[in-house]
Amino acid sequence: MATVERRSVAESVDGTASGEMGAVDWSRLLGSAAVFGSAFLWIAIALESIMPGMLAFGRVALGATALALVPAARCTIARADRPRLLVASAFGIAGPVFLFALAEQRIPSALAGMLVSAIPIFTAVVAAVETKAWPSRERATGLTIGLVGIVLLAAPNLGGSRGDVIGLVMVLAAVLAYSIATTLYAPLQQTYGALRVTMWLLIVSTILLLPLGAVGLPGSSWTWRSVGALLVLGILGTGIVWALFVGLVGRVGAVRASVAGYLIPIFALVLGVGFLDERVEPLQIVGVAVALVGGYLVSRAAHRPQPEAAERPVQVGTADPPTIHMCR
Numbered sequence: 470m471a472t473v474e475r476r477s478v479a480e481s482v483d484g485t486a487s488g489e490m491g492a493v494d495w496s497r498l499l500g501s502a503a504v505f506g507s508a509f510l511w512i513a514i515a516l517e518s519i520m521p522g523m524l525a526f527g528r529v530a531l532g533a534t535a536l537a538l539v540p541a542a543r544c545t546i547a548r549a550d551r552p553r554l555l556v557a558s559a560f561g562i563a564g565p566v567f568l569f570a571l572a573e574q575r576i577p578s579a580l581a582g583m584l585v586s587a588i589p590i591f592t593a594v595v596a597a598v599e600t601k602a603w604p605s606r607e608r609a610t611g612l613t614i615g616l617v618g619i620v621l622l623a624a625p626n627l628g629g630s631r632g633d634v635i636g637l638v639m640v641l642a643a644v645l646a647y648s649i650a651t652t653l654y655a656p657l658q659q660t661y662g663a664l665r666v667t668m669w670l671l672i673v674s675t676i677l678l679l680p681l682g683a684v685g686l687p688g689s690s691w692t693w694r695s696v697g698a699l700l701v702l703g704i705l706g707t708g709i710v711w712a713l714f715v716g717l718v719g720r721v722g723a724v725r726a727s728v729a730g731y732l733i734p735i736f737a738l739v740l741g742v743g744f745l746d747e748r749v750e751p752l753q754i755v756g757v758a759v760a761l762v763g764g765y766l767v768s769r770a771a772h773r774p775q776p777e778a779a780e781r782p783v784q785v786g787t788a789d790p791p792t793i794h795m796c797r
Contacts, residue, residue: 501710505710506735506737506740507706509579511698511702512569513573516570516574516695518690519699521681522567522682523685525678528706529707530675532709534708535703535708537668539668541662541664542664544661546666559673561650561670562707569581571636577747577748579740580753582737582741583737584644586615586622586757587641587730588648588730590612592651592652592727592730595648595651595723596723607766608766611765612763614759614763615759617759617763618757624752624756625752625753654715659719663716663719671708714726714729731765
């Protein structure tokens with residue numbers, strides 16, 4: 470049996486491509502941001518007749534099924550990497566999709582999407598802790614500005630109902646979980662490839678969410694509108710886009726891939742206001758702008774390639790490095 474070459478989080482968090490992001494990388498990032506941003510609209514529509522637990526379960530189950538149809542994804546993960554896969558599934562997919570569904574019962578989809586602007590900030594902090602590479606002065610300034618933006622975003626709802634506050638906390642908890650998991654995707658993707666890793670992330674998440682789906686099934690009804698939203702959310706907004714994003718993380722690194730968080734709030738805001746007539750306070754628009762400035766400062770610090778990665782040839786424009794453990 471072939472030996473699987475594994476890289477630690479510290480070795481992998483910067484990705485395999487140490488140069489500037491190319492056109493293919495930016496296309497993947499923009500596409501991921503657009504689909505992730507639209508997910509908040511589809512969640513709101515699906516929740517009209519489907520309970521949160523059933524929505525979360527159905528979403529990941531559909532995504533796993535879609536990827537399982539691709540032969541390249543249907544390979545196993547080595548036993549030694551399964552604990553990391555379990556943690557990434559729980560923090561990166563199962564927990565957040567359920568928290569977002571619960572949160573959107575309490576706060577508008579546009580607000581939930583705008584709070585995602587905290588992802589680049591949270592990811593930078595998590596990456597710094599895991600790699601013990603503490604932020605530069607520029608990044609520390611960006612983190613401070615970003616936190617101010619998050620406070621401005623949340624401020625109008627902090628004085629509202631208890632449900633509003635709970636919804637805010639749920640979204641921020643989901644964003645933090647996403648940020649933790651994002652730093653775990655790179656070593657898995659660099660070993661096995663995006664399709665295989667994403668399919669197993671979704672399969673494990675489906676198993677984790679099965680009890681919540683069973684609880685939510687009796688209270689759910691199946692209107693064409695909600696079912697249609699769930700199908701789009703599961704197949705496109707969970708299966709396909711997560712494979713795209715996991716591949717991007719492995720290539721350009723967790724912090725740079727989290728730049729998608731700059732754009733997700735814009736798509737979520739436009740769709741929530743345009744299609745659901747949601748109301749957004751002017752202070753929250755200011756908060757998004759401030760958070761994005763902070764996120765930009767966090768991500769613009771010089772990218773430092775790992776020595777080991779710098780010595781290996783990198784295939785520019787590909788999602789996966791040439792050391793992927795092939796399926797046999």
